Amino acid sequence: xxGLVLKGVSKSFGGVRAVDPTNLEFAKGExxxxxxxxxxxxxxxxxxIAGLEDPTRGNILLDGADITALPAHKRKFGMVFQSxxxxxxxxxxxxxxxxxxxxxxxxxxxxxxxxxxxDTVQLGGFGDRRIGELSGGQRQRVAxxxxxxxxxxxxxxxxxxxxxxxKLREEMQVELRLLQQRLGITTIVVTHDQREAMTMAxxxxxxxxxxxxQIAKPQEVYHKPANAFVADFIGKANFxxxxxxxxxxxxxxxxxxxxxxxxxxxxxxxxxxxxxxEIDDRPGENRIDAKVMFVRDLxxxxxYHLETAIGPIIxxxxxxxxxxxxxxxxxxxxxxxxxxxQVFPRGEAx
Amino acid sequence: MTVAEDISADPAEPAHRRxxxxxxxxxxxxxLTTGIVILCVVPFLLVFxxxxxxxxxxxxxVWDFTLENYQRFFVGILWPxxxxxxxxxxxxxxxxxxxxxxxxxxxxxxPFTLLLxxxxxxxxxxxxxxxxxxxxxxxxxxVMGWDILLSxxxxxxxxxxxxxxxxxxxxxxxxxQLRDWGLANPRNVKFKTSDxxxxxxxxxxxxxxxxxxxxPALSRLDPSLNEAARTMGAxxxxxxxxxxxxxxxxxxxxTTLLLFVFLLGTYVSVTxxxxxxxxxxxxxxxxxxxxxxxxxxxxxxxxIMLLLSASVCLYLGHLFNKRADAR
Numbered sequence: 195x196x197g198l199v200l201k202g203v204s205k206s207f208g209g210v211r212a213v214d215p216t217n218l219e220f221a222k223g224e225x226x227x228x229x230x231x232x233x234x235x236x237x238x239x240x241x242x243i244a245g246l247e248d249p250t251r252g253n254i255l256l257d258g259a260d261i262t263a264l265p266a267h268k269r270k271f272g273m274v275f276q277s278x279x280x281x282x283x284x285x286x287x288x289x290x291x292x293x294x295x296x297x298x299x300x301x302x303x304x305x306x307x308x309x310x311x312x313d314t315v316q317l318g319g320f321g322d323r324r325i326g327e328l329s330g331g332q333r334q335r336v337a338x339x340x341x342x343x344x345x346x347x348x349x350x351x352x353x354x355x356x357x358x359x360x361k362l363r364e365e366m367q368v369e370l371r372l373l374q375q376r377l378g379i380t381t382i383v384v385t386h387d388q389r390e391a392m393t394m395a396x397x398x399x400x401x402x403x404x405x406x407x408q409i410a411k412p413q414e415v416y417h418k419p420a421n422a423f424v425a426d427f428i429g430k431a432n433f434x435x436x437x438x439x440x441x442x443x444x445x446x447x448x449x450x451x452x453x454x455x456x457x458x459x460x461x462x463x464x465x466x467x468x469x470x471x472e473i474d475d476r477p478g479e480n481r482i483d484a485k486v487m488f489v490r491d492l493x494x495x496x497x498y499h500l501e502t503a504i505g506p507i508i509x510x511x512x513x514x515x516x517x518x519x520x521x522x523x524x525x526x527x528x529x530x531x532x533x534x535x536q537v538f539p540r541g542e543a544x
Numbered sequence: 545m546t547v548a549e550d551i552s553a554d555p556a557e558p559a560h561r562r563x564x565x566x567x568x569x570x571x572x573x574x575x576l577t578t579g580i581v582i583l584c585v586v587p588f589l590l591v592f593x594x595x596x597x598x599x600x601x602x603x604x605x606v607w608d609f610t611l612e613n614y615q616r617f618f619v620g621i622l623w624p625x626x627x628x629x630x631x632x633x634x635x636x637x638x639x640x641x642x643x644x645x646x647x648x649x650x651x652x653x654x655p656f657t658l659l660l661x662x663x664x665x666x667x668x669x670x671x672x673x674x675x676x677x678x679x680x681x682x683x684x685x686x687v688m689g690w691d692i693l694l695s696x697x698x699x700x701x702x703x704x705x706x707x708x709x710x711x712x713x714x715x716x717x718x719x720x721q722l723r724d725w726g727l728a729n730p731r732n733v734k735f736k737t738s739d740x741x742x743x744x745x746x747x748x749x750x751x752x753x754x755x756x757x758x759x760p761a762l763s764r765l766d767p768s769l770n771e772a773a774r775t776m777g778a779x780x781x782x783x784x785x786x787x788x789x790x791x792x793x794x795x796x797x798x799t800t801l802l803l804f805v806f807l808l809g810t811y812v813s814v815t816x817x818x819x820x821x822x823x824x825x826x827x828x829x830x831x832x833x834x835x836x837x838x839x840x841x842x843x844x845x846x847x848i849m850l851l852l853s854a855s856v857c858l859y860l861g862h863l864f865n866k867r868a869d870a871r
Contacts (some may be wrong), residue, residue, distance in 0.1 A: 272775065277766065281773075285795070293776035
């Protein structure tokens with residue numbers, strides 16, 4: 195296959211397994227997000243792809259060629275580091291032109307290309323500045339321009355937005371995605387921010403404890419999580435423990451109808467997204483009496499925190515959407531539609 | 545506004561208390577200033593004053609104001625009839641040995657310290673304790689060790705001869721090259737007296753300082769800078785040349801300068817390992833003040849000239865750094 199392929203790549207540090215044997219395919223021109231909590235092995239995986247760590251086992255292939263043993267400086271992979279790793283002793287222009295000048299290009303040509311790249315990341319005219327004179331967002335753009343200067347086969351970004359404030363981060367996510375689409379470079383972004391991954395990625399690889407939990411498109415990861423960990427890590431969810439019985443899930447004295455096929459007697463975990471639960475006083479299946487404990491207004495969203503016989507449930511409505519108008523202390527009924535219930539075998543971390 | 549002013553102007557502090565505290569602070573400041581002046585400035589002024597004194601033949605010296613000592617330092621006492629640059633030459637050797645030894649110490653300490661910073665914390669601590677403890681050894685003790693190691697009868701030259709290395713050097717034709725460099729006599733290799741042994745021992749003396757001075761800067765060096773360079777196509781040497789060395793340029797320069805200034809005053813190594821015609825100003829100063837010459841005014845003049853030369857070097861170094869920063 196064209197593009198980047200990992201075949202059984204794993205990494206151990208001493209006796210500690212950082213990345214379990216992993217098989218992944220990164221299609222040419224697509225942006226893949228490696229998403230997971232801190233310490234899940236996503237950065238180690240990225241560093242192995244970059245050639246900065248040697249895999250303990252497995253192979254890395256680029257367009258069919260095995261590059262596992264190829265040192266980092268021969269891979270032609272551009273990388274943006276979490277700290278941006280800009281050279282403080284060089285100007286912005288010299289930073290961007292670094293890969294070109296050490297590659298043998300004349301200074302005048304390298305600087306001309308650096309200026310073009312700086313224009314691309316909207317930093318035209320910043321070439322003479324020192325790194326210390328730049329803001330966080332500008333530094334990130336310089337790091338991107340510098341990594342792109344060598345026209346990399348694969349573009350790697352390790353938590354590129356973590357040093358930026360929330361507003362700038364959202365702007366840069368869109369900008370970076372547009373730039374990647376324009377250039378059509380195979381890109382891998384490491385992030386622990388699910389919004390960042392959902393905004394930018396064609397494909398999301400969710401990782402936990404050195405293991406790949408799910409590989410799917412953003413909407414699929416959200417709506418069809420592979421397990422309880424993914425359901426919990428991506429977005430918000432209400433969870434209940436129960437036992438599968440008679441085509442539904444028995445939670446205490448309550449029987450919830452679901453569409454999941456499980457063997458009777460299996461211990462299961464049920465999840466439902468807050469926006470899929472409904473406050474509905476009409477009689478019917480999967481309805482539970484509830485008391486409003488707290489109402490949380492988030493501007494575009496309103497959350498009702500309910501107490502029920504099977505545990506706390508959060509129901510979310512978009513403001514302006516037809517929804518109930520309840521206050522703390524009110525009693526009501528919450529409906530958990532069978533098609534919205536996601537059922538996972540119990541025992542998985544959530 | 546300074547911190548001191550800020551504190552003293554604390555509006556919350558009652559006026560009568562401020563009035564009581566002020567004299568105490570002033571007295572403390574005056575005592576400290578006096579102490580510094582007495583300990584640092586007065587000895588220097590004394591040396592400066594003595595440098596204008598006059599030697600009495602067959603006796604000690606007397607206070608005076610003569611420029612004869614300075615004339616002697618630059619062109620010799622018999623100028624203009626006869627000119628000698630002996631003392632300038634001694635100053636030149638002071639610089640020659642100090643520059644090469646400090647560069648050698650830094651050049652060898654740099655890769656070692658880089659490797660040290662990549663070790664585990666516990667291993668780093670052990671190495672640093674070991675290196676720091678070696679600082680407690682006196683110059684005399686260290687030079688004695690090297691003296692034995694390089695001695696013609698019992699040290700490395702004997703080892704060379706016994707193991708047949710000397711003969712092998714003769715056979716391959718390199719022995720003559722060593723003789724040309726002054727590192728061999730007709731029979732065997734020899735390190736005493738030689739520039740090589742002098743520089744080696746001087747470097748050894750300051751090597752622990754080099755490691756300790758470079759360690760903070762190198763341990764703070766962001767490893768992602770090197771990694772970033774590698775992902776952009778830079779090999780190991782290119783990374784060192786374009787990223788590591790420029791990143792630590794100031795500490796590297798500062799360390800070299802400090803070691804250089806320290807080595808300008810080296811006495812024992814030069815006395816033991818340098819040829820008499822290559823003795824430095826530090827050795828001459830001792831000979832004049834405590835040694836056979838007993839010419840304290842001229843010794844003081846040499847000390848002042850050594851100090852001024854070192855100051856000029858430090859200033860030039862500062863200018864060089866400023867210019868490099870501006871670039």
